[in-house]
Amino acid sequence: MRVEGPVKPGLRMECADGRRLVLMQGHAPVLFARQRATHCGLHYARTGRYVSPLAPLRAERARAVAEFAEPGEAEWWKRWAAHAEAELRGAAEGPLHAGDWLLLPDVHRWFKAVNWPTLLAHDPDRGHLTWFGYGDPVEDARDLLPLRALSVPEAPRVKAYRRQYREGVLPPVFAWWISGLHSPVVLDGHDRVTAALAEGGRPKVLILARAVVDDPWVARLSARPVEEYQKRVAALEGPLAASRIAHLSRSLADDLTAIIGGYDRTLAWPFPGGAGAWDAAAASYVSGWAPDVDR
Structure with a gap:
């Protein structure tokens, strides 16, 4: 999809020297991250301030789309991609900015079956994502990073989604590929992630990414x-x-x-004040977080 604006979105990555990253939503940081010096992964800390840019999904819509097309078929994906595009285009604090974008299923086979159960069992607010796994804890090999803590499987909203999963009508999770994190993050559908995993299944995922125009x-x-x-x-x-x-x-x-659906690098804007201001913001929003980034 072609997006004409804005130049700087409400939900955006900002960066500073020393491999410092922060995901901003409006004026609020929602995720701090530091890439390791060895480029084997990164440490992150969620602030608990993330709000989905998409409106809550009603069960009636999920069933209507499933009646139109079998879940997982091309037309089902297209319907949900069109829904997400409309929501994101109208979101003041979403990630879209001027340029060309993709919104596709996992054509790159990013998600590994072995890593899905780990996500439900190990999703700390302050954690580590391994990129290659050499010498890192097994539970750090996760393929999707939630932007808020996942709800427990018995939470009321999760239980409603679990019923949709059993009925075969559960909508997909909407994720956003961020190259600096080397991971998709959950834009919308945190409770749908929990619901599918709690039922012993796997969520269907649509991934938003900048398109390679070359x-x-x-x-x-x-x-x-x-x-x-x-x-x-x-x-x-x-x-x-x-x-x-x-x-x-x-x-x-x-x-x-x-190949045609290749992901381009995610744009990041300079964090105002540079590394010193980033350190001060991290100390304020995620007090006590001290990642070991030198190894």
């Missing part, structure tokens, strides 16, 4: 899989050739979709 770059990345596909198809013979070609074609389509 046709030569896309063409370069696409050339090799297309060439490999052509060679393999040309070598196929016999009665199973047609089914194998169909399989290779689906695989190529997935590869090209992932």
Whole structure:
């Protein structure tokens, strides 16, 4: 989707020297983060001030979309993407700013099945996200960062969403890919995350990201899989050739979709006052947080 403005959004990343990051919503910081010097991960601290830029979803809408299209099918994703786009375009404190954006399912297969249960069991307000896992605690390998604490599985709103999950109509979670965190964050749907995991399932996720607008770059990345596909198809013979070609074609389509849907880097604005002001703000909003960022 093409967005004409604003230049600086209400929900935005700001940064300062020393790998200091902060997610701002209006004038309030909602997440402080420090990247490690070894680039193996980052430490974060939530402030408890995040507010979803999307209006609460009613059960009637979830069921209406599920009646229109089977959950998980292309038309179902399109309906929910259109809903999220409309909400985000009208949000004063959302992440959209001028440029080209994507709002897609997980075409890059970012979410690993093994990491989902960890999210429900280990989601501290002050924690660490590992990017590669070498020598880091296993529970730090999480693929999605909530911007507020997840509710308990027995919370009333979560229980309502759990019923929707059992009915097969639960709406997707809306996330935002932030390159400086090397992770998507939950824009809307924290209770839907809990509901799906509490039912032993996995939430469906739509990911917002800046789009890569670079046709030569896309063409370069696409050339090799297309060439490999052509060679393999040309070598196929016999009665199973047609089914194998169909399989290779689906695989190529997935590869090209992932390339075209590449995520561009997230823009960040300078934090007013630089590193010193950032340190003072962190001390004020997340008192006592002292991440070990040198290793």
